[in-house]
Amino acid sequence: DGGITQSPKYLFRKEGQNVTLSCEQNLNHDAMYWYRQDPGQGLRLIYYSQIVNDFQKGDIAEGYSVSREKKESFPLTVTSAQKNPTAFYLCASTRTSASSYNEQFFGPGTRLTVL
């Protein structure tokens, strides 16, 4: 079955440590996204990538970094510079066809707790 996997589902880290969240898709999608979800704030875009080896900052990129070395993978690193990293992180992907609309598919999410 095609889909998006995120691992692990729950992640605990000590304050000051960098941590990398995994996102893998086998949908052959070109574009991938990272969102952060906090209670009462909806989803906010952290980074996105429309093609391999290219990515752009979203609305809240400070304290985060990404790479896109493979089409299938878009890992997110939460660095020690992120002031409030505890949140639920969602990865998404979509085709980038000539169609005016391409549906975004979401992974199951990773809940990061920084102690």
Place this chain on the structure above:
Amino acid sequence: AQSVTQLDSQVPVFEEAPVELRCNYSSSVSVYLFWYVQYPNQGLQLLLKYLSGSTLVESINGFEAEFNKSQTSFHLRKPSVHISDTAEYFCAVIMNTGFQKLVFGTGTRLLVSP
């Protein structure tokens, strides 16, 4: 800039009662409109979408939403809810131009009780 407003953070309702979750948007250009559902500790699933055509769109599980351009609204309704509809619902928009960035509302938690 576009934004999405979901005024109700939480909507409690009894099983088999009707429900409406409100969504208003602001945008200077035409938009695509979406409702997503999120069950506890899971990702988002697309519930329904409005791209063009008929202003009333329906999902397979009985939800419907109506695009009202004059009121810039896209409210979600269901005539009779089930316990299993308990979840968080997000309204979202995409500008009909350029990079397709989803802008989400803050979400509405629907709590269905027996």
